[in-house]
Structure formats: structure tokens, C-alpha cells
């Protein structure tokens with residue numbers, strides 16, 4: 001959270017249609033997405049996007065289908081050209097790049113993982129994983145060595161000489177991840193990388209990603225339409241709707257302070273006890289004294305669920321919050337209970353009971 | 354009195370028409386016959402369509418249809434020399450290749466040819482059963498003394514199909530990369546595919562001497578190249594967009610994308626095109642025997658010309674056997690490619 005800004009997007013607009021520049025004027029003049037489509041026949045993909053993505057963070061971009069997530073992530077490596085705005089990577093203006101420079105960026109600084117895996121069916125798993133190096137002109141013997149290493153790392157040791165169609169979906173996506181890792185690029189772009197997998201495999205893959213990230217500290221841009229997934233992975237969460245950013249912040253903060261009914265509705269359905277962590281709701285010590293009646297200690301990164309289990313459901317308890325053993329705050333169980341209730345009850349939930 | 358007099362009178366073109374009258378223009382048979390009935394009123398249901406000939410009767414300035422046919426012929430003859438001057442040297446290598454292939458296939462003794470064919474079948478299909486089948490078919494043809502003819506036909510097909518692939522695949526690739534190129538090429542392909550094979554032969558006979566192999570070589574290639582072009586174009590266009598996007602995102606150059614992704618993924622379609630191309634070459638090689646292509650077609654032709662029923666039927670059977678062999682082998686090769694890349 002303290003890393004430098006790796007990717008910066010400034011007032012980015014993307015409009016699909018035959019005359020985007022003219023349509024841009026209307027959008028900047030306040031025409032909405034639906035009106036733009038009905039009156040001018042242009043699709044508003046993105047409007048006024050400003051995001052900074054920090055080094056070694058997982059930035060999750062979330063939104064419903066059609067909100068412009070894929071469009072946004074494709075601007076980072078210029079698979080899509082913006083209508084207006086800036087994209088900077090490591091402080092350099094990517095949009096000013098010529099073909100050669102752009103290719104180098106794609107080869108060496110960014111690698112992408114796709115929802116539909118996009119493996120080459122005629123090449124073995126190891127050859128697939130080595131594609132990103134092969135493209136740079138690395139000799140087969142050398143890129144296969146790296147590919148083997150990363151395949152082993154994502155748990156596919158022994159499958160190097162299989163073909164993609166011989167693997168399950170989850171395994172194929174592991175190849176996709178290995179392929180991105182083999183390129184050794186500092187940035188990983190993942191467009192709904194786990195959306196095509198069934199829930200159990202999906203959890204596995206999320207754990208794998210977090211585990212890899214602990215070690216590799218890549219700058220990851222992860223797209224999902226699943227809030228649970230977003231909350232599990234995100235260091236920072238960007239919520240898109242109809243092409244604009246509704247809210248972006250630390251996920252815990254968004255959960256506790258949603259700034260828009262759209263988000264409130266989104267977050268009202270999830271298991272808050274499992275997602276919220278002690279650090280988001282504790283009272284910081286700020287040099288004050290520790291209470292004498294504390295029932296024990298909890299870690300700052302424990303989930304509320306853990307804490308409730310410890311308290312046995314007794315709301316009169318309070319705990320000392322520690323970070324790596326040192327006390328940093330106090331947690332009142334009453335605050336915890338309050339935090340569990342969303343400001344707006346889930347409509348779906350209300351109907352169910 | 355001709356039916357359409359009123360038209361020219363009405364338009365005030367009578368003078369213009371009569372000014373062109375030569376009086377002793379050659380008369381068509383129909384004209385002469387019609388003369389007899391002239392003056393009689395034509396019943397309304399025989400009212401003629403305003404064709405060139407009908408209009409000519411009313412106004413001599415309008416040309417007759419046979420003049421048009423003549424004009425086409427004259428036009429072709431006029432450019433013939435230029436065309437020949439350009440095309441003759443350009444296509445000369447085709448004659449050499451065909452001559453060479455025929456020579457090799459005829460000169461090689463059967464006990465050399467059999468193992469070579471078996472090896473080719475094995476390399477293409479990796480199937481022992483097919484080797485057995487192919488050997489049995491060729492052996493049968495040899496047994497009934499049609500081996501030489503069959504080899505001539507095979508030689509021509511090999512050369513022509515090879516050249517079709519050599520030219521067709523790049524054309525297909527070019528089509529897949531540019532919509533304009535595709536729009537321009539498709540009408541030509543449609544024409545090549547719908548023209549009856551005999552029609553190709555007519556201008557070619559005028560352009561080249563009938564004794565030259567390239568005459569039938571060109572006819573076969575023009576006829577058979579269409580599927581491989583179409584299916585290459587289609588195959589490349591059908592390559593999964595996600596995979597292409599992935600290739601772009603890894604920074605592949607156009608070249609890397611073409612050879613590393615598009616062609617390999619389009620290969621099943623391209624192979625299907627090659628299969629059809631080979632089958633169409635076989636169909637055309639029979640017709641091409643009209644213009645001195647050697648092989649089984651010659652026997653078929655003899656059967657028709659001299660009403661030698663047996664000769665015609667047996668050589669027809671030989672062609673069917675060749676067709677089955679070629680089809681099975683190319684299909685098996687295609688299946689092998691497909692099996693390695695189920696998605």
C-alpha cells in the first residue's frame with residue numbers, strides 16, 4: 001500500500017462508433033450512456049476514468065457485465081486505443097509509444113491471463129507456457145526450462161508434454177498463469193481469469209494466486225464480476241458501472257462506507273463477518289491505555305468471524321488488538337456486531353426470510 | 354414490314370436506320386425463311402422478343418447477334434498474340450514440370466513405385482490399414498494392365514495439386530488479411546467454380562498449342578485451386594478471436610502470428626481444402642484428356658469415341674479406385690491433424 005504508482009490512468013474516455021471524437025463532445029457535455037446510444041448511435045465504453053495502480057498491489061476492477069471492465073484493462077497494453085486520456089506505465093506515456101516500443105512493453109512489462117484461457121491447441125503445455133519467451137526470440141531449450149519451472153510452481157509438474165485439450169479447465173488456466181509468469185513481467189493483467197471455472201477450483205486458483213503474490217510481488221490488475229472474489233484478492237477495489245468509476249478504495253472501506261446505492265446493493269448480500277477484518281473496526285490505541293477488562297488478544301488481520309467464534313457470541317466482551325504481538329488498538333464486540341449489519345438490508349435476503 | 358418498325362418510326366430514327374442500309378447484307382437462314390411469310394400478319398402470340406435479330410429486321414443499323422459472337426471472337430484473336438507473348442514464357446515451367454513428373458512416374462519400375470507410394474501413405478496417415486488398402490487398389494490396377502495409365506493420371510494430379518497449394522494458400526492468406534482483397538477475389542473464384550470445365554478449354558486451346566502439357570495443366574489448376582483458396586481464407590478468419598488477442602497481448606509480430614498461430618489453427622480447414630482440390634484435379638484430368646492429357650481419361654475417351662463399352666467402364670472403375678485412394682489418404686491425414694488439436 002506504500003508502493004509507488006506503477007500504472008496511472010487519467011481522464012480516460014472510450015467511445016465505440018464511427019465518429020468517437022464528435023460523440024466525446026456530447027459525453028463531456030453531460031449526455032448519458034443510454035442517450036448517447038439512442039440519439040447518436042455510439043456506445044460509451046468508458047468515461048472519465050482516473051485510477052492509480054500501485055506497485056505490488058492487486059487492484060481489482062469490479063462491475064456488472066457490460067460495465068467496461070474488459071475495455072479498461074485492454075487500454076493498459078493498448079489492445080484498445082482510447083478516445084481521449086492518458087495511460088502511464090512507470091511514468092511513461094504508453095499512448096506515445098511507436099509500434100516497436102509498444103511491442104517491447106507487451107513482451108516484457110505486461111502479461112495477460114484470459115477468461116477463455118486462449119491456449120494454442122497445437123502446442124504442448126510446456127510450449128504454451130513458454131510462448132511469452134519464445135515471442136522474444138528466446139531459444140526453445142531455454143524457454144522450455146523456464147516453462148517447466150513455472151508449470152511446476154503452479155502445480156502442473158508432470159503435464160509438460162500433454163496437450164491443452166487433455167487438461168481440465170482449472171489445469172488449463174494454470175497453464176495460462178504459468179505462461180504469464182514465464183514472461184517474468186512485473187505486471188499481470190487478468191481478465192475474469194477465474195470466471196469460467198467452477199466454484200471449488202476457483203477458490204483453489206484464488207489461493208494459488210495469493211500464494212504466488214506473497215512471493216513474487218507483481219503488480220496485478222484483476223477483473224471480476226464476483227464480489228467475494230474481489231474482496232478476497234483486492235488490495236484496492238475499483239467499482240465500475242456503465243463505464244464510470246462509482247467508488248475506488250480499500251475493499252474494507254468500501255464495505256463499511258459504500259457511497260452509492262448501487263454499491264450498497266452489491267455489498268448487502270455478502271458474508272461480512274468473513275470479509276471484514278479487525279483492523280477496519282477497531283479503535284486505535286493512539287498511545288492510550290489498554291483496558292483492564294479485555295478478554296484476550298486478537299490479531300489485527302483476523303476476520304470478524306474468527307473473533308465471534310472466540311467470544312462465543314458474548315457481545316459484552318472486548319479485546320486487545322495486536323499487530324505482530326504489539327498492542328495497537330481495542331475491539332469492542334458491540335462495534336463488531338454493528339459492523340455486521342449493512343446499512344441497507346439485502347432485498348433478496350429480505351424476500352427469502 | 355418488320356414487327357419493330359413502329360419503334361424506330363416512333364422515335365424518328367427511320368432516316369438514321371435507312372442511311373445504314375447496305376441492301377445486300379448477308380441474310381440469316383431465319384431471315385430467308387421469314388421472307389416467305391412476309392406481309393402476313395403475325396398473330397399476337399408470336400410477337401417476338403426485342404432481340405438483336407428482331408430489331409435488325411426493322412433497322413439495319415442494329416447489329417445481328419452473330420455479329421456480336423464474331424466480335425467477341427475477333428476481339429479475343431486480336432489480343433491473343435499479346436496474351437500469348439506474355440503467358441507463354443510465364444507458363445513454360447509448368448510444361449517442364451509436368452513432362453518431368455510424367456517421365457519419372459512412367460520410368461520408375463513398379464517395384465520401386467510401390468514402396469515409395471506406401472511410404473508416402475504412411476507418412477501422411479500413420480495407418481497400416483490404409484497402406485494395405487492403397488497397395489491393393491494399385492496392385493489391382495496393375496493386374497488389369499492399367500498401371501501405366503493410372504501412374505500418368507497420378508503424376509498430373511500430384512503436380513497440379515501441389516501447385517494449387519503453392520499458389521492457393523498464399524492467395525487465401527492475402528484474402529483473409531484484407532476485406533478488399535476478399536471482395537475482389539470472391540467473384541473470380543465463383544466464376545472459376547461455376548464455369549463448366551469445357552469452357553476453360555476453349556480460350557486455352559487458342560492460346561497454347563494442344564500438344565503442350567501446360568494447356569491441360571492450366572485448365573486443371575484453374576479448376577481445382579478454388580477450394581484451397583476459399584478454405585484457407587475461411588480457416589484463418591475462423592481462428593478464435595481470443596487466441597489472436599492473446600497473441601497480440603504477448604507482443605507477437607504479424608509474422609509470428611501468421612506462422613505460429615493463424616496457419617497452425619487454420620490447418621484443419623486448409624487440409625480440407627487440399628482434399629477437395631485433389632478430388633477436383635482428378636475430375637478435371639479426365640476431361641483434360643480431350644486436349645491430350647495422358648492417363649485413364651484417354652481410355653474413357655476411347656470408350657466414348659469408339660463405343661468400346663468395356664474399355665470405358667474398366668477405365669472408369671480405375672478412376673473411381675484412384676479417387677477413393679486419394680480421398681481416404683487425404684482424409685486420414687486431416688483426421689490426424691484434427692486429433693492433435695481438439696479444443
Ligand SMILES: Nc1ncnc2c1ncn2[C@@H]1O[C@H](COP(=O)(O)OP(=O)(O)OP(=O)(O)O)[C@@H](O)[C@H]1O
Nearest residue numbers: 016043044045064065066067068069070071072225
Ligand atoms: N468493439 C466494440 N464495439 C462496440 N461496442 C463495444 C465494443 N467493445 C465493447 N463494447 C461495449 O462497451 C461496453 C463495455 O464492454 P466490456 O466488454 O468492456 O464489458 P465488461 O465489463 O468486460 O463485461 P463482461 O463482464 O460481460 O465481460 C459494452 O456496452 C459493450 O457493448
Ligand SMILES: [Mg+2]
Nearest residue numbers: 069070071192
Ligand atoms: Mg469482459
